[in-house]
Structure formats: C-alpha cells, structure tokens
Amino acid sequence: MTAEPEHAEPGAPGTPEPETGTMKVAFVTPRYGVEVMGGAESAARQLAEHLVADCGWQVEVFSTCALDHITWDNVLPPGDSVLNGVTVHRFASSSGRVPEFYELDGRLRVAPAEASLEQSRRWLELNGPVTPDLIEALRHSDAQVVAFYPYLYYPTVMGIEATAAPAVLHPAAHDEPALYLKVFDATFSDADAICYHTAAERRLVQRRHRVAQIPQIELGLGVSPVVDGGRPGAAVLGIGDRPYVVSVGRVDDHKGSSMLAAFFRLYKKRHPGPLALALVGPIAATIPDHEDIVLTGSVTEADKCDIVRDAMISISPSALESFSLVVLEAWEQSVPVVVNATCDPTREHCERSGGGLWFGSYREFEAVLERLSADAELRRLLGVRGHAYVQRYYQWPNLIRRYGSFLTTVRRRHEAARA
C-alpha cells in the first residue's frame, strides 16, 4: 500500500480545452438506456451525456433493442429517439446468444489462445448480438470520431472494421478467456486510439495485444452526485439498528456474490453478533437464506445511497472488474472498502488511494473484517482517503475535459494522416 499516485495535479497548464460545438461523436455499444444495468454500457451513456451537456457536442449512439446481455432479446422498439440530448439509433439484432454458444464457449475457454480464428469468429457470432443493420448504418454516419464500448461483442468487432472515422476503443477488459481469442486481435490493433479505465486494464491488454504504440488515455469514470433519500440505511434494509456491511452490484456467481455470502456465513458462525451483510442489486444467483444476509434486489438510487452511506464497509468481491464504480461511490460517501485481491483494477484503486483493504482467501477476509469491525479510527481513515481520491481524480468536469481533449487529438491525428 505504498504506491504513489502517478498523476500530476488536475487542471495543469498546457492541457487544451476541448472544442465546443464542433465535434460529432458516435458511440457504439450493444445496450443503451437508463434501464440498462452494466458497467460498460452505463459508462458509455455517462460519457455520451456529459459530452452533450458539458461540451455542447453532438452525440449519437448506435445500439440494439436489447436490455438483457444474455439473450439479447429485441425488447425496445427499433428506430431513432433522443435520450438526455443524445440521439439513439436502435437496431434489432438478427440473433442473440444461442444455446450452441455454451458448448463452444466451454470448449474454447480451456485454451482460448489456441482456438482458431474461425472458431473464435463463430464464438463471437453465437455470443450475439449480431447486428448487420447497425454496422451498415455506422458506415454512413458522419460522426468525426466513433467510440466503441466494450471490446467483447459483434457491434464493436465489426464496427471497427467498417467505420471510416477514427475509432476509439474502450475495451473494458477483464482477465477473461475471451480476451485471448484471435477474433479480437484486429479489434485492438485496428483501433486508432484506446481509452482505458485504469493502468491495470492497460497492463492486462498490453500483455495480450501489441498495441502500446496506439495513442491512449487512462480515463475512468466520474462519480455522480449522491442522491440522499434521507432514511437510515438499516431502515431501508429493514434490519432495525443492526450494523451492516454492503456489497452493491448484480448478485451473481461471476461477481463473487456466492463466495462473499459463504465467507460471511462462516464469519458469523465464528464471530456471533449483530453484524449483517446486505447484497444490493438485481439477483442472478441463488443465495441460501440466512438470518444475517439481506438481499434487496434492485433498489432506487436514493435507497442505494442511503444503504451505502450508513454501511460500516462496502465490499467488492468480484475478481473481474475493469473499473468498479461502486468502489468509488462508497468512497464518495467516505465509506471504506474491501476488495478482491486478485482484481487488479479495484486493488489498484485501494493501493493508490489508501482507502481500502483486500482479501485473497477466507482467512484474509476474516482478518480484515475482524480488524475493521473493531477499529473505527481505521475505518474513518480509509473513508477519508478514499473520498479524497475520488475528489481528486474522478469528478466529471475534469474527466470530460480530458476526454474531450483526447477525442479532439484523435480526430486531428486522423485528419493529418489522411492529408
């Protein structure tokens, strides 16, 4: 926990202000909308809306009619609409994730780097959403820069191939088998620029893809203002005045929720007391009933903020995050965090900020939780440091200024190359 932040002071001289009113940017993302729960898709929407609101730029989005990232069912109507100043073009996908996907995925994930290009192309198509109409429309877009978010799906892979405008790839990559499939080689190497969430994500991508020479930026995401619901968090959870720790996000095996629940059950068996665990988010895993574990399902933003604000600790058990906004949202409310030690991006946040601890086994989880439960001063210190980190690096005005400046540079570089 000694790593120094590697950043100069924000707003340092020499950074050009982004142009206003002169750029047209397109985002390509497989799902888009306020109903969409998903880190990468939410990030794309936030960037798009802030470019409109803060820079006055024109932004359009090419997306599908899907809300579900497993089935990719066409739920929303195709066609054009405007959402918070952003023009959204929706296209029905011709196929979503099909059952054969799981068989192929199971085979390829054992040694993904050994899969042939043909096999990995097949994997991409079976994973969905297959959207030839979206790609065709993108060809005719007059956007001066196109941002793709994330790397993993058909619209990004085919869109980077198709667009004539400079392509900015937001990989949102985790250390997952798909990253090693050959079908993504060109996706990374053909990008004109890359926007990473963290240095850890950049290291991960560069271990797999030789793209270090491509212009790039480490940006991350901004934290939205806290929506105070005005109720005690424990009251929202219905647990009286019990102290609690919280984990926000989709309750899913892949997100570490089942592991966290199992660890917490054993912790409570060995440390009886009033402490409870609140799992806050849509439920996609079976968590056995337990008197000390509360599953809320989806909650309003105000309820979420109330719950997080009054939590003793916020825990991010997921090993597969490329940024983790929920960690920053906890710090925004000066709540200390505990993260999965094998997740480089969240651990990097903790190391840089000094705002959190991490665990790599049940033993460590127990020792960390025991220590934090008993040490209010340590919790306060971690919360204060986390809060300062968020204030310094992850506020929207500064981030969008940097992003706008980056996109301007990408566009100019592209124009210079064409000239």
Next chain:
Amino acid sequence: MLSDETGRTDQRRGSPPDPDEDAARAYLDEVRREIDDEVRRRRVSGDLPPNIERELDQLFLAHSPLGGRGAALRDMLRLVDASVFIDPVVPVESRRPGGTTVKRGLRSLSLWYLRYVTHQVSEFATAVSRALHVLDAQVTDLRHKVEALAVPPSLAIRVPWAHNVAAWWVPPVIGELAGHDGRVLHAACGDGWLVGALVARQVDAYGVDPRSSVPGPELDSLDLRVEDVVEHLGAVAPGSLHAVVLSGVAEGSGHVERRRLLEGAVRSLSAEGVLLVHSLTPASWDGDDAPVEADMAAARPYRPRTWTAVLDDLGLEATVAEGPDGRDYLVTGRRHDGR
C-alpha cells in the same frame, strides 16, 4: 520543466512530501502487515478444518483470474495438499425412498475395489505434492539469491544539463524526425520536454518513463505514460514506429536489460525507421558531476565504437556524433537496407 540540479527529486508537484500523507501510508502498511501476520498465525494454529478451508479457497478461486496478483504458489500448494487424499467412501444420501440403503450396499460391495484405486491415486498425488513443495522451496531460495543481486529494471537517469531542449543533441534529433509521418517514441520522457518539442513540429510523438513522477493521465495534451520501457517495447507492434529516441535509459541498465531494450526498440522500427540514442560517455559517467544513479547502476555507458558494434549486430548501421565537450554523444542507427 524542472530545474533540479541533483536529478534525485522532482519538483513538478510543487510541494514537499506531505508528512500526514507519509504517516497515513506508513500506518496503513503496518495494518496490512498486522493482518498478514494474523492470517499466518491462524493458519498455523489450524483453527479451521482443512476440508472447509479447501472448499472456501476453491470458491474464491473459481472466478479469479489465473494470472491474478493474489495467486501465490504457496496458496496453490495449500489447495493441492488439501486435495491429495482421495476418499473411497462415497456419500450415500438419497432423496428417493430406499436409495440410501441401495447406495450403502453398493458402497460396501465396491469399497475393496475403490480403496485399492484411490490408495494409488492418493500415493501419486502425495508424491506430486512433495515434489511441488521441494520446487517451491528451491524457487524461494533462488528468488532470495536473485533479489540480492537484482538491480532496478530500466533504470532511468535524469541529467539536467543534457535532458532539455537547449542541449546540443536535441536540434539534430528534431531535424531528423520532423517531416516524417510515423509515430515516434521517446523514453525516458521525463515531463515530456522532448515529446512536447516534437509535437510542436507536427511529429506524432509520445513518451514513456518508468518513474512515477511523470505527469500521468491528467495531462492528455501529450501522450505520456508511466511504464517500464522494456515492457512497453515488448507490447509495441513490430514495425509500427518510425523512430525510437532513448535518453537516460541506456547508460546505467545492466547488459541483459540493455540488450532487451535495444532488441525491443529495433523490432518496433519500420523499415525506414531510425533509432536515436543519447548517452553520457564513460568518462562523464565516472566524473564528479555524474548523476548519483551512476554509483548504483548495474553497468556503465558503452563507448561510441561499442555502440557501432552492438547496433551492427542488431542489423543497424550506426553513426556517432560526439558532444562539444566530450561528455555525451548521440548514436543514430538505421537498418542496413534502410535509409
């Protein structure tokens, strides 16, 4: 631009180290150490049944990246040890009426056979586990020995009188690169003093520096990154750069590190690409005004004619221009078939 005379400190942040910040960092390091000690103590005490710890470890690792930072060999060995024994007594619980009785009967009938097989498998697993423990001990021992000999990788040295736009070797470098379309890497880029000068001449330049004092993501008017230079070059697509400019990185790195650095640089160059290396001379390196890193470096600068030989070996034809006072020189390397 910094005016630091020693090259040891960086004043870009404009403020001395914050004692509160240092104290907080030290305190949090101490907390981590205490937690680690507590974990070790409890593991030795055996207060958690091994089978439960194994189940929890497996649960933790189920969705962890294989290359994650938490994946220590010793943790993996705990999993191996906990899995060595293969239990021949299969569970007999059943949801169907009479199922338990039937299963128990089958278990009794087959136990002699299963026990024979599982005994051999357990013996094999035990042998493998022991071998892995021996390997772990040897690797740990080796690591300690190597650590004692290790030098900082990609040692970057700041030489204020040579690393600034007014230095004699900078105009020739800018003249060489201006007017070309290809991408140019400068390492170690410091605060971007050369990258900025190149960009001002419409050169598509970016910089890499292993020192954390480099302006990072906050300054996106220039593409500057905090990365190990050799690692960075390893992640650059072959033939994708028009030029690589090295300053402050070739002098003090060890011979193997320097070789990897140069191989990476040459591999990244296009057919018409050019390698430009600024280096102090050995005499300057040994002088009283040499940077303090000179005393700590694993090696010393090459002589100019050594560069010619080394780059020739890498397929480049080198020319060397010496500085006006003999303290430094600029090597320019082009492919034999380039120009």
